Amino acid sequence: xxxxxxxxxxxxxxxxxxxxxxxxxxxxxxxxxxxxxxxxxxxxxxxxxxxxxxxxxxxxxxxxxxxxxxxxxxxxxxxxxxxxxxxxxxxxxxxxxxxxxxxxxxxxxxxxxxxxxxxxxxxxxxxxxxxxxxxxxxxxxxxxxxxxxxxxxxxxxxxxxxxxxxxxxxxxxxxxxxxxxxxxxxxxxxxxxxxxxxxxxxxxxxxxxxxxxxxxxxxxxxxxxxxxxxxxxxxxxxxxxxxxxxxxxxxxxxxxxxxxxxxxxxxxxxxxxxxxxxxxxxxxxxxxxxxxxxxxxxxxxxxxxxxxxxxxxxxxxxxxxxxxxxxxxxxxxxxxxxxxxxxxxxxxxxxxxxxxxxxxxxxxxxxxxxxxxxxxxx
Amino acid sequence: xxxxxxxxxxxxxxxxxxxxxxxxxxxxxxxxxxxxxxxxxxxxxxxxxxxxxxxxxxxxxxxxxxxxxxxxxxxxxxxxxxxxxxxxxxxxxxxxxxxxxxxxxxxxxxxxxxxxxxxxxxxxxxxxxxxxxxxxxxxxxxxxxxxxxxxxxxxxxxxxxxxxxxxxxxxxxxxxxxxxxxxxxxxxxxxxxxxxxxxxxxxxxxxxxxxxxxxxxxxxxxxxxxxxxxxxxxxxxxxxxxxxxxxxxxxxxxxxxxxxxxxx
Numbered sequence: 001x002x003x004x005x006x007x008x009x010x011x012x013x014x015x016x017x018x019x020x021x022x023x024x025x026x027x028x029x030x031x032x033x034x035x036x037x038x039x040x041x042x043x044x045x046x047x048x049x050x051x052x053x054x055x056x057x058x059x060x061x062x063x064x065x066x067x068x069x070x071x072x073x074x075x076x077x078x079x080x081x082x083x084x085x086x087x088x089x090x091x092x093x094x095x096x097x098x099x100x101x102x103x104x105x106x107x108x109x110x111x112x113x114x115x116x117x118x119x120x121x122x123x124x125x126x127x128x129x130x131x132x133x134x135x136x137x138x139x140x141x142x143x144x145x146x147x148x149x150x151x152x153x154x155x156x157x158x159x160x161x162x163x164x165x166x167x168x169x170x171x172x173x174x175x176x177x178x179x180x181x182x183x184x185x186x187x188x189x190x191x192x193x194x195x196x197x198x199x200x201x202x203x204x205x206x207x208x209x210x211x212x213x214x215x216x217x218x219x220x221x222x223x224x225x226x227x228x229x230x231x232x233x234x235x236x237x238x239x240x241x242x243x244x245x246x247x248x249x250x251x252x253x254x255x256x257x258x259x260x261x262x263x264x265x266x267x268x269x270x271x272x273x274x275x276x277x278x279x280x281x282x283x284x285x286x287x288x289x290x291x292x293x294x295x296x297x298x299x300x301x302x303x304x305x306x307x308x309x310x311x312x313x314x315x316x317x318x319x320x321x322x323x324x325x326x327x328x329x330x331x332x333x334x335x336x337x338x339x340x341x342x343x344x345x346x347x348x349x350x351x352x353x354x355x356x357x358x359x360x361x362x363x364x365x366x367x368x369x370x371x372x373x374x375x376x377x378x
Numbered sequence: 379x380x381x382x383x384x385x386x387x388x389x390x391x392x393x394x395x396x397x398x399x400x401x402x403x404x405x406x407x408x409x410x411x412x413x414x415x416x417x418x419x420x421x422x423x424x425x426x427x428x429x430x431x432x433x434x435x436x437x438x439x440x441x442x443x444x445x446x447x448x449x450x451x452x453x454x455x456x457x458x459x460x461x462x463x464x465x466x467x468x469x470x471x472x473x474x475x476x477x478x479x480x481x482x483x484x485x486x487x488x489x490x491x492x493x494x495x496x497x498x499x500x501x502x503x504x505x506x507x508x509x510x511x512x513x514x515x516x517x518x519x520x521x522x523x524x525x526x527x528x529x530x531x532x533x534x535x536x537x538x539x540x541x542x543x544x545x546x547x548x549x550x551x552x553x554x555x556x557x558x559x560x561x562x563x564x565x566x567x568x569x570x571x572x573x574x575x576x577x578x579x580x581x582x583x584x585x586x587x588x589x590x591x592x593x594x595x596x597x598x599x600x601x602x603x604x605x606x607x608x609x610x611x612x613x614x615x616x617x618x619x620x621x622x623x624x625x626x627x628x629x630x631x632x633x634x635x636x637x638x639x640x641x642x
Contacts, residue, residue: 018398144445145577145609352525359528362499363506366401370417373402 017368026354026361033353042112043341047153047161049169050332053080053176079179079327080149084140086175087151087168090127093134096167105160106133115344116156138168148332158338165335176329184322191311191318198304198311205301212297216290225280225287232276239269396484400492423463423504427455443578445608449518453600454572456505461538461570461592464497465563468542472550472639486636487629490543498535519604527602533614534595537621543628547635571596577609588613591620 013020086092096102103125106117117133118125139152151168155161246262281288408418431451438447471489512518521527549556567573571593576584587593594617601610 141606143606143609150606348525352523352528355528355532356524359499359502359531362495363503366405366496366499367503369398369402370405373406 017372018365021365021368022361025364026357029357030350030354034350036114037344037346037349040112041115041344041346042110042156044115044154044156044343045158045161045338045341046343047155047158047165047335047338048150048333049165049335050148050150051169051172052148052330052332053083053327054330055079055327079176080142080147082179083172083175083329084142084149087140087172088135088138090131092168092171093131094127095171096164100160100163100167102130102134102164105155105157105164106137108156111156138164153335154343158341162335162337169331169335173329176327180326180328184326187318187322188315191315195308195311195315198308202301202304202308205297205304209297209301212294216294222291222294225291228276228280228287232273232280235269235273235276239266239273242266242269393488396488397492397495400484400488401496404489404492404496420500420504420507423456423459423501424508426459427452427504427508430455443575445575445604446518448512449603450575450600452505452508452512452518453603454596456501457534457596457599458567458570458572459504460497460501460535461572462563463501464494464535464538464542465545466560467493467497468546469549469556469559471546472635486639487632490539490546490632494535494539494542498539502531521603522605522607523602525602526598529614530595530598530600530602530612533617533621534592534599537591537595537617537624540621540624540626540628543632544624547628547631550635550638569593575600575608576611584611591617 093102103117108116117130137154139154140149141152142149151165153161153165153168155164242262242265246259246266249256249259249262279287431448434442434447434451441447442450468490471493472486509518509521513520545559549559569587569590569592571587571590576587576593576597579587588611594612594614597610597612598614598617600608601612604610
């Protein structure tokens with residue numbers, strides 16, 4: 001073997017590599033774990049609380065389907081994830097720190113030097129380190145099947161664990177309320193904006209109508225037109241009557257002195273009728289044009305009225321929905337005040353290390369044997 | 379007293395040496411000295427797992443029924459690999475290993491133990507070879523509970539070992555059995571639980587699949603991986619009783635087959 005001579009130990013280890021690996025990978029870690037979990041590790045208390053995030057949702061379905069769905073209170077999945085993420089956030093940690101000194105909670109006097117906060121030579125005391133520690137001490141788990149979220153807080157004193165868990169419950173509730181208010185305000189603001197713009201349109205339409213009337217010099221163009229038409233037909237009737245009278249007179253007594261007078265009257269009537277017609281239907285300033293313009297304005301106003309009504313209705317439903325569509329936290333179990341430390345689970349962790357290191361030993365042994373055989377080293 | 383101890387110690391040491399030698403011989407016989415040699419033992423299942431991981435990820439996206447797809451495939455294929463490999467490797471163990479029986483110390487059962495160890499350890503290495511880089515790249519979540527994971531794994535390996543022993547002995551006695559066992563193994567794949575989580579099934583189906591010890595093992599293995607995030611059900615005493623039972627039957631059958639071979 002072309003290995004450098006480094007005393008007998010290296011050669012001995014190479015020759016007895018199975019034993020060496022066994023001791024280094026299995027015996028040594030298992031022994032260390034046994035000493036730590038058996039003798040050194042401090043007791044920890046765990047306070048646990050469970051809740052469900054629910055939302056009362058108004059269904060958009062109508063009729064019987066709505067009746068069936070309307071009572072449904074659904075689990076709000078996304079919101080539950082939001083709450084879960086909030087609990088494990090720097091925000092939440094800072095909010096807890098405002099009333100509870102987390103540094104003291106996780107590094108009290110007498111806590112063992114491995115698990116406590118700030119242990120080890122490279123751990124500086126800053127918020128980022130505290131946050132890392134926080135994540136290891138506060139565990140949030142959401143069950144996929146039931147939707148129940150479980151929060152576990154670990155601390156060296158039962159009262160501390162309980163206090164932090166209580167605070168977390170409070171904060172989650174405050175967060176959910178804030179989310180509700182925000183969503184509500186957003187929804188209402190949008191509906192109000194819509195209603196305000198509809199109202200503005202309506203008043204603009206009204207103003208436009210009035211202005212049109214003013215410019216046309218008419219209060220009610222239709223009524224004016226009707227009166228004008230009636231007058232015109234009266235004039236036409238008069239003309240027909242005079243026309244007939246004149247024709248009769250000319251036939252019976254052509255020398256009647258009343259004839260020229262009648263003729264003058266007929267001429268005047270014709271002029272009056274022509275003027276009246278021009279007023280009603282002629283081009284330029286005629287009344288028919290004014291009426292059609294006026295009707296257009298009327299339709300526009302009606303349209304904006306409808307829009308306004310719809311916007312007001314929407315605002316009503318938005319207020320209604322905002323009151324109903326809220327998420328809320330339903331507490332299933334309140335944080336408990338533990339009377340026995342359950343962490344660390346000493347035997348369990350020892351077994352974990354033993355089993356893990358045993359499989360690690362088998363794996364490394366196999367790789368080493370294979371490698372040595374591959375290199376013809378046995 | 380001391381003579382007895384040394385005798386036992388001596389026997390144990392000899393047995394360990396035999397099995398160790400068989401293990402290495404098995405490695406070399408299967409993969410040879412060329413190119414990366416015995417690392418194929420790890421690379422084979424790794425390639426399969428990675429391939430399926432990629433295809434499932436494209437089919438299902440990040441999650442399937444709320445469970446992350448990549449760890450699901452990783453656990454499922456690691457699981458299925460050890461079960462299928464052990465069974466198929468043991469099937470011809472007696473015939474392939476008959477040459478070894480000229481050595482006085484080598485008994486057929488030793489070959490099985492060596493092969494079983496090789497499969498169990500090799501596949502677990504493959505699991506971690508896939509797991510570590512994915513974990514370092516933060517693609518997957520860390521293992522939640524190694525005790526559950528490895529207990530499930532150990533029980534699975536022992537159970538597969540027992541079943542594989544029964545199969546190898548039966549295959550030795552009956553050629554017909556050897557023919558039909560491959561399709562049967564294929565058909566009972568759904569009963570391994572490697573491709574689904576029990577909680578996806580309707581309650582009536584859950585009760586049925588929970589009779590399968592392999593489903594118990596796979597749920598346990600996954601419970602160790604996912605933790606409380608994913609609902610799992612298993613019954614480890616039930617699985618342990620199965621494991622003891624198949625190993626007892628397996629040993630009896632293998633001993634019988636062994637005598638049969640030695641008489642020939």
